[in-house]
Amino acid sequence: MKTKIFMIAQLLCVLTFATVLSSCEKDSRPEPKSVLKGRVVYDGQPVNVRSNGVQLEIWQRGYQLFTKIPVYVNQDGTFSASLFDGNYKLVRLPGNGPWLDNKDTIEVELRGTKELDVPVQPYFVFQNDTYSKGEGKVSATFNLKQLNTSRNLERVNLYIGKTTIVDPNNNDGNAQEVAANITDLTKPISLTVTLPAALAGRDYIYARIGVKTSGVGEMLFGAPQKVMLK
Template sequence: MMKIIRNIIGLFAIAAIAITACKKDNYEAPESMLTGRVVYQSTPIGLRSNGVQLELWQHGYDFFSKIPVYVAQDGSFSARLFDGEYLLTRQRGVGPWADNTDSIKITVKGNTVVDVPVDPYFLVKSAAYQRNNLTVTSTVNIQRVNTTKNLEFVKLYIYKTALVDELNQDAATVVPAANIQDINQQLTITATIPASLANGEAVYARVGVKTIGVPELAYSAPEKIQLK
């Protein structure tokens, strides 16, 4: 008899779980889109794709939930959300900029656009490229913005796709800060296209600038270098 009762109780429990699951499946998915850019003076910061994460926080009924938002290499980000009030925060010690722990209040109602201002240490102000056979030469202008940290190096990267950065490279040339006499003067960097890419249609070049003690770099936009 007790075994029968336990079986009945078990069936009721399974049914309750199934009903709860069905209710969850019937919840509407979020339909509003939050988009934006990480910017300095309205100009987006070039980054390593998904190397920098922002955080969205929203009050729930009984908790404070976090939504991670990864930033693309062009400084843009997006998240599909429910309408409501959110706090957006910049993680400490992650991006190539000075820490700012102030939260940004965001009201999401339909498609919402917001730019996130940052205070970068250094920027690649401009980068021009020339190819001579398998040699790529970049003429670079670096801008120092926040003076609390020093330059570590400037680097020219070559890669087979546009997703080129410190972790995705086929060739690179680094110029240490000790070899740069004046950060305000144009810098010329040359890199060699590796033989493994020489017969392809194109490669991509990009310049990154590294700050001492900061893990992520600030980058120029990737440039397509046509080979054929």
């Protein structure tokens, strides 16, 4: 019986030592110092999206499997990832952004810091957007250009809020127009939001337009605009 107890105690010591050693090895690993950063672009210009809504995937081949590294795209279309030097594959996640799916892989050889533009083709883009204030209201006027006819327009929105992070999940007021009421894309579209009590008395707010394509989860946005109220 004593022999069994002694063997169990030895085994526990070995397991504890192995766990501590493994933990020390993880803690002593160097932090990644190389940086892959860039923009999601159309026609050389960044594509604005919802904050923390759209992902890219970076893949690296390991000893046995590919390792996936998800990278969120910022609302201004930029992204950044800290990585170790190496060879990677960057993938535009299908069905994730407000653009056509593109299954092409972008090969990335990373040594230090690298900047990269990731091209996409949105279904719609904004043109000639302007913003103005009225008595207790904020308005936006813009043109909407359809780049691809494989999917239809669902709606357009105007969001307003206290900060530059303005989207369906972060706003203090919004207005929308559905596609059925937008019959001619050659004509400007106007949207107006009545200022809610939460924004009353402020010197300024931020406004941002968005377009929703039918059957596509994420919206495409304009850049947030500061609108002076006083």
